[in-house]
Amino acid sequence: xxxxxxxxxxxxxxxxxxxxxxxxxxxRLRELIHRVAGETAGVGALAETLKWGEPxxxxxxxxxxxxxxxxxxxxxxxxxxFICHTGLVARFREIYPDVFDYQGKRSILIEPGxxxxxxxxxxxxxxxLTYHRDRRSFG
Numbered sequence: 001x002x003x004x005x006x007x008x009x010x011x012x013x014x015x016x017x018x019x020x021x022x023x024x025x026x027x028r029l030r031e032l033i034h035r036v037a038g039e040t041a042g043v044g045a046l047a048e049t050l051k052w053g054e055p056x057x058x059x060x061x062x063x064x065x066x067x068x069x070x071x072x073x074x075x076x077x078x079x080x081x082f083i084c085h086t087g088l089v090a091r092f093r094e095i096y097p098d099v100f101d102y103q104g105k106r107s108i109l110i111e112p113g114x115x116x117x118x119x120x121x122x123x124x125x126x127x128x129l130t131y132h133r134d135r136r137s138f139g
Contacts, residue, residue, distance in 0.1 A: 068080060088127060089106055
């Protein structure tokens with residue numbers, strides 16, 4: 001599914017260097033991140049950059065949300081990373097204890113090719129992309 005947002009050259013190079021299954025899954029997740037940003041009030045456009053060598057997505061307008069990073073893991077899974085000190089992943093675990101595999105305080109792990117609860121992941125992404133605006137609710 002092609003994204004409505006053009007892929008930044010550094011991110012495109014990252015995706016192109018991956019095994020096909022992981023690259024396709026991460027591009028699908030990228031599209032979901034952009035879709036959620038467009039559908040979430042106040043988020044709007046995203047800045048796409050590389051952080052720690054991985055594609056990262058942050059609301060272009062300052063003070064709205066936290067960054068979301070995508071990564072291919074050595075074991076074939078892919079990860080959606082969140083900033084660990086935000087407490088977002090702990091909140092996701094409370095809301096969706098049996099929906100995702102988690103890694104520590106920073107990641108949702110996804111197995112390419114397996115069914116994905118896009119509704120639940122979209123909710124998690126929206127919470128991250130509005131974290132600074134809404135952080136009082138994460139107390």
